[in-house]
Structures are given as structure tokens and as C-alpha cells.
Amino acid sequence: MKDFEYQNYIYSRKNEDDRTIINVKGVEIGGDKLTIMAGPCVIDSFEATDKIADKVKNLGASVLRGGAFKPRTSPYSFQGMGTMGLDILSDIGSKHNMPVISEIMSADELDYFVEKIDIIQVGARNMQNFDLLKKLGKTDKPVLLKRGFANTIEEFLLSAEYIMKEGNKNVILCERGIRTYETFTRNTLDISAVPVLKRLTHLPVVVDPSHAAGIHWLVKPLSLAAAAAGADGLIIETHINPRESSCDPEQTLTIESFTSLMNELNPVVKAIGRSI
Amino acid sequence: MKDFEYQNYIYSRKNEDDRTIINVKGVEIGGDKLTIMAGPCVIDSFEATDKIADKVKNLGASVLRGGAFKPRTSPYSFQGMGTMGLDILSDIGSKHNMPVISEIMSADELDYFVEKIDIIQVGARNMQNFDLLKKLGKTDKPVLLKRGFANTIEEFLLSAEYIMKEGNKNVILCERGIRTYETFTRNTLDISAVPVLKRLTHLPVVVDPSHAAGIHWLVKPLSLAAAAAGADGLIIETHINPRESSCDPEQTLTIESFTSLMNELNPVVKAIGRSI
Amino acid sequence: MKDFEYQNYIYSRKNEDDRTIINVKGVEIGGDKLTIMAGPCVIDSFEATDKIADKVKNLGASVLRGGAFKPRTSPYSFQGMGTMGLDILSDIGSKHNMPVISEIMSADELDYFVEKIDIIQVGARNMQNFDLLKKLGKTDKPVLLKRGFANTIEEFLLSAEYIMKEGNKNVILCERGIRTYETFTRNTLDISAVPVLKRLTHLPVVVDPSHAAGIHWLVKPLSLAAAAAGADGLIIETHINPRESSCDPEQTLTIESFTSLMNELNPVVKAIGRSI
């Protein structure tokens, strides 16, 4: 598709100043600030999640992430705590005054998510689950839509359109790496998608370096790159003790690494005229 | 994954003679015959579908395919006739004594599919819609599971496992092309997936050359290749007048092309010791 | 590129009957026969190569393959016997009355290849080594040009054009698998490339299932598929004792497997109206 072909969609950016800023309990996404979303891959206990929330908030994160329903390739892998995980996440978000984000896997849980969760995440595997997209479009909850790992930018935007067409304009796009032949990294972060999306749509664009890389020591340089390329936010897996985490320990930052990341991120964000 | 790692799943082939034959209203899939499933991309009228069914059955097809709920990249594309399409397909199947197959997009329609449709298809975009897979696993309907266009063979098998683990052992695997950098064809048919799957699992394996190629003149050579490589069936888009079809006219065979395909397919199928 | 855009090249097929048949010491490539090229990955001794030649010729192979200059990813891997390997191959070809094929890696050896070798192979890594292509174009030796593992069909044809433009019309195209995200197989055999190439060009098209798959038990089904899809030939790694081979033992057929392949290939080839 050429540029001009994108101009008649609800997602289309009409001019350089056209941007959607989504306000979630006082946290603005898509504005001048770079929004940091951090937290564990999966909620496995109140205590660990509570400690993580406390730490990441102090270091600059404004949104708390945590998985309760986990899309696992194998049916024999841990599938998450389910609604109990959502309850914990919601309680900890309230305690620390942080909006919370978690992934939905089935429309069956939509009412529960709407009640408990501030930003509903659609994972890469469900980016073209059009039934789920339409149902999310009938709520007014902010939706963070992850790019499918083999979906084009055009398909990504059209999936956002599925949500917006039903009435819900609060869509946040998330680049999280695509499948390529390279095996060193888990996926290949398509950094170009950030400026391409920022040009084609007014919607906020965030980056998930943790899932793209699959390796903890890549999260920092990829976060700096994403910020420099114009991303509106980052979503970063962080844990008090990654080895204890029930999923993805390889890519999860310790608090020490998260601190180091924030220390290096701040001057880069300032250099491009934004703040955290 | 190495071969031996596959041996403890429900889908795993225990030995060379281990194969699942699924009997759908008298049509066997996974046995000695090559099963031909044919029909329009989308059901758009009783009359056209009825004519197509009549023709393809005479030419050797034993299962009638037709879309009622269509997974379209854009929300502004024709989304199919919905339950009315299922009614038409079901009626025509009964009239011609052909089992029917159609794609499900939401668990909301599951009861209707179970009542009307003989083989429920899960499309490439929903291969990792684990919620839908689990619900299909609780029925006893044959499920044709298409490989996601960026999913590995391992992930494909584990999605089949999601269905089987819930109790439903009637799973048919369908290779339909994967995403690569090549743009001449719509997708790249991964012909190697056929013998790999036949080795790793006892489940039937069919090939969809129409969606893989996206070009009508490739359907014949790819069908011959799939049969020679050991596929248990083919699913082929066919229409009386492809130009009139509401979707995918580029890849749909005319009755003349379908006739020509069947004429060339028969001797190849015989050469490998099977029949149609 | 659309079909019509291909019509003004030297490689372009002008009509359905337009095909180039290359005669190499009495062996026709691109005609009604399916040409079998077989032999070891790499020449490592006269004795082993001689035995292999004897066996594969008896089983139906008409061209003997063998590597002397090996393109190895690491500089520390065995690089082949060089000109001594070409000498051996040439002598054994004469002894068994088989034309021989071997890969060239540098224009420095071109004169030696022209003297000793009947079909000069350009490997996937050199498909866009335009300097080498031009120099080959100034000879009249048959050239087997392998598709680069990340090259499009269009680029493949334009590389053939580089050779033909210099005067050498004896080009054979070889599909050998492309790079994708799938890791079960070494590469993904792009079976669609066979009918696409046969439509766009009059040049012969052969398939290398050994390098595409990287797994010996896939060579047979992929060979059957390639023949059914319209390939004019197959190039198959075969060895008396693959475990002894200095390279690629995983994908090399034993004489027993090669025999089994030929037994199953013959009826399929006959079914499509060709012979071996």
C-alpha cells in the first residue's frame, strides 16, 4: 500500500499534529511522555507482584503489567492464574495507584477484564481474532493491540480498524518483533514499524523489547533504540527474581537491570525532547 | 525439536502403521484414498453452490467446502452470509450426499456449526486461538486445523494437541502455505511439511493449494506435488464462474480447470498406490 | 512482476512449446526425460566416487555430481580437494560415460572447469556474483544456476539473464530451498517455483531436494513432489556410506535409499507422461 491509500481509515493520521492521547487513570499514552509499562511476565503471587510494582513505580514506570491468562504454545505449560491473577493485579494496581494491563484470551472473560483491568491487551496470536476485536470495539476500554508475529503493518492497522469501527477509539499499537530466519534472537524487532506507524496513524505506538529479543541483555539497547525511533511507550518484563518466574526467565529484567535501563533511557528521552 | 521429542503427545505416531482414519458420513479421511474437498471460497447463493456441488461431486470430490463466516483482513470487506450460509451449505450437502466443511470464527457459533456442519475448519489466523481450540476439543466433530501462516510445524502439532487433550481425537491437519519474502505467490506452500507431519503424527494431513498459491494456474501442479508427497487430501476452491465469486477469484478454479486437474491427478494417485 | 513483464528477456518463454533442451554429451536436459544427477556431496577419494558412480548409473542417474571446491560457512571447515577433485570427477565421468557437474567458486578456476567439467554449477551464495555470471556467459559450457536462498524468482531469472546476455544460452535453473522461519527443515523447498519458472522461461528447471531438506528421509517425498510439479531433473546427494562423507551426512542418501527412491519415482514419472 502507498501512503495515500491509508488516508480514509479511522486510524489514519490526517496531518502532522493529529495524534490520539489516551488517558488511563491520569497516565497519558501517546502524548509528550514516554510511558513505561513494567511488571512480571505472569502473576504468580501477591507478594512478588507487590514488590515488583513498588520497585518499578519508584524507577519511573507508570503502568503495571502482568499476565493472568497466558497463551502457551503447549497445552501442558502453565496457563496462568486466571481471574485470581486479575484480582491480584487489580488490587496491587490500586494500592500503588498504577493502571494495570493484562492479556485477554477469550471473550468469555471480557466482562471481568472490563471490571478489573485498565488496559486490555490482545496478544500477537489473536491479532486477527476478529470476533474478539469486534467485541473489544463495543467496550470503551483502552486496548493494547500487539502485532502478530507474521503480520504486515497494513494488516496490523486493519485489525485496529476492526476495533475502532465498532466505536472504541482507544487503541494502542504494540510492535513486539516478527518472525524471520534469524535464530539468535527470539524474534526480529521491526524497529522501522515505529516511524512507519507514527506516520500512518494517530494512534499511540509502544514497543515490547522483551518478547522481541527473548534475551535480557538486549532489552536495554532495544529500549533506547525504540525511544529514539519515536515510540510512545515501552512494555518491559521485570521481576524481583527472574529465575523464580513461571515464564520467560531468559528475557526478564532484574530490578538492577531495570534501574540501569532507566538511567540510560532518561538522557536519550530528554535528547529527543520528551520525558518519562 | 528432534524426532524422539514428539513421541509422548496424543498426536504422536507410535509406529509406521499408526494412522487415524476419520470417517465423516461414510467418507474416509486419512486412509488409502486421497480425499478431494472442493467448493466455492464463499457461499453466495444456493443456486451457484448447488451447481458447483453437482459438478465437483461428479468429478471425484467427496466433501463440499464453502465459507459462511469469512476472516477478512479489512472490516470493510464482505464478511460472508453467516448462519444463512451454513444453512445453504448444509442443505446442499444433504441433497448431494456430501459431507460439508466450513470455517468457524467464534465460539459463539459453535452450537450452530455442530448442528449443521460435518467438518469444522479452524483458519490459519485462529490456529493459536487456544480458547476456540479447547472448546472444539469438547465436541466430537471432526476439526480441520489449518497451519498458521507463520507457525512452525511444532506449534501446529501442539495446537492439534490442545484439541485432542480435551477429548476430541478427530483432527485433520492442513498445510496452506507460509509467509516468506517471495511475493510472486501469495504464500509459499511448505511441501516438506507433508512428509514431516506424516512421520510425526498419525493424524490425516491435507493440503490447500489454492490459498498457498493465490494463483489459479498453480493449483494443478501443486495438487500433483502434494499427492506425490503423501498428502491424504486436497481442499480446492472451485466455482462455476470465479469472476462472480465474492472472494479470491484469482485462485479459484473453473469447472474446466478442475476437470483438467482431476484428469492429471488420477494417474499420479494411482502411481503412488492410492485412489480418489 | 506480472506475467507480461517477463516477456522481453532472453530467458522469457515465448509460447507453450518454447523450451530449451540442453544436450550434454548425449544427455538431454529440459526434454521429455527427467534427468537424474547424483553423486557425493564432496569428492574425497577416487574409490568411493567410482563406486557411487557405478551404482547410481545402474539405477538411472545420467549425470554425476561431486563437489571439489566447497562453499563452507566457516573458514575452518573442509574446503574440498580443489583441482585434484575435479580431475577425479572428470576421470570417473569418462570411465562411466557420464557427464559431470561440479560447483565453481572463483573465476580463477574457470579455465580448469571448462576443460574438465561438463556442467558448471553456480551455488546459492554466488547467485548474484555478477562478475562470475558474466564470465560464465562468455563460455559455452552449460551452467546450472542455483537460486540464492533468499532470492526471489524474479532475481533468479535476472541472474540467468546475466549469463545469457553474454552469449551463453545453456542455463539450467535449480530450486534448492529458501530461508524461512521454519527450523525443522534446513530450508523450505519452494515447490511453487517449479511451475512458476516453467511458465516464465524456456530454460530447464531442476530441483535439489537434498539441500532444501537437510534430512535424508525427506529426499524421496520431495523428489516425487518435484517430478509431479513438472521439474526437468533432480540433483541428489548419494554416497556408499554417508557417515564417511566429509560433508552433509544428514541429508545424503545411501544406495539403498536411492534405489528405493528410483523405484517409487519411476511410476510417478510415467504417470505424468515422462520417463527417466
Place this chain on the structure above:
Amino acid sequence: MKDFEYQNYIYSRKNEDDRTIINVKGVEIGGDKLTIMAGPCVIDSFEATDKIADKVKNLGASVLRGGAFKPRTSPYSFQGMGTMGLDILSDIGSKHNMPVISEIMSADELDYFVEKIDIIQVGARNMQNFDLLKKLGKTDKPVLLKRGFANTIEEFLLSAEYIMKEGNKNVILCERGIRTYETFTRNTLDISAVPVLKRLTHLPVVVDPSHAAGIHWLVKPLSLAAAAAGADGLIIETHINPRESSCDPEQTLTIESFTSLMNELNPVVKAIGRSI
């Protein structure tokens, strides 16, 4: 490959302080500065190249790039001015006191390159032209080795090893985008390759955002991202009038765009503790 497997190569980084700084006529590559290489895609006249050199030098570029031998997909595309182009580039480099870089396509021109050019570039298509790599390894000229567009990081490093093993340790690695299914951009810049390479090897790593993106308005954000991710340099196509350029006008920056890029790049480079 795991980290530890990389430790026994000449390219391997022995510890965190191990880095190669290549001094080319006083310009250091791989040290604390971010090296900017700029210039036209192809040299087409003395006058245009002279003006470009003057402008980009004033704006912070320290190395002048320009193509004389062009690797074109089609034999009918403009192939560059050849040695005359090298002469022009060399003269302009001397005039402006800038080292020059240009791509070699054949070992036949190696002596001429060694005489005239300060950094010899090996293009993506020749990354595994092992004969050329070995010959470059026998000179002492700095070599900028571009990653093949379907080569893994491991293969990339092993190609550098081919050069270093022959004695030439002056190798600069260049990430320039890889082939994926995404078609919006020409290639997908693998930004992760930058920190991965910086960890595995002591060699300098530069990024070519122009060829990766294929779109001029992506060059700035990708340059910022590359700098933030730790690249040691950037190589950027720039022209006085891109529309006049004989190749790649879509991705070439005007002097105005290059100025804007440098203005935004400077604070980011400072933020990460480097300078230009």
C-alpha cells in the same frame, strides 16, 4: 550458537574492553565517536559528487561514500562508471581530506581499489563470496563487510573470519536490513544485530539505514535508533538532488534532510556519551 561458542574466533570479543579501532587517514572507526559516512549511491559526475562532499563534510560526515561498480539485479540497469568512478571519488576525497569508501564486485579490480580507495566495501550479495573475502584478507586495507540480506549473525561473523584468517584484521561490520515478509520497507533493519554483534565481537559495527528502509523519510528515525542501540557509525545515501541520481532516488536524503538528521542525531549521540 551460544555465547561461549563464539569465544575462539579471531573476531571474538575477549572482554568488555576489547574493541578494534580502525584508523583510516586519521578518522577512527570503532572508538568513542560515531562515524558518519555519507555520499551518493553512485558516482555520476565530478561536479555533483564534489558538491555533496563539501556539504556533508561541513555537516559532520567524515568518510565519503560513492558507488562505481554497482551490483544491479538486472543486467540492463546502469552498472556504474567503473574505474573512472573510483578516480573521481579518490580525487574528491583528497580535495576534501576525507577517506573514501566504495564497493568492490570482482577481485579483478582489487589492485585498483587498493590504490585508490581507503575502505573497500563488500556488498550484501557477496558476503559469502569466499574467494573475494580471502583475497581481501591478503591486503591490509580496511574492509566494510555488509551482512547478506538473508544471512544469520553467525554466518556474518564467519565471513569476517574468512578475511581475518588471511591476516587482515581491519574489518568493519555493516547491518543493512534483512529479507522478511514485510513489504512496506525494502528490507527489515535488524536493529538487534547491533548490540548482539557488539557483544560477540571487538569489530566496529555500522548501520546502513538507507538500504534497509528504501524510503528517505525512514532514514532519520532509523539513524537515531542505530546510534542509541550502540552502532559505531552510519552510512547514509545523500545527494544534492536525489531525483537526478542514477540509482535509489527513493531512499536518498537531500542536503536539507541530511542537515535535519544531523541536528537531531547530535543530542542523542551526546546522551549516550559519544560524539560525532
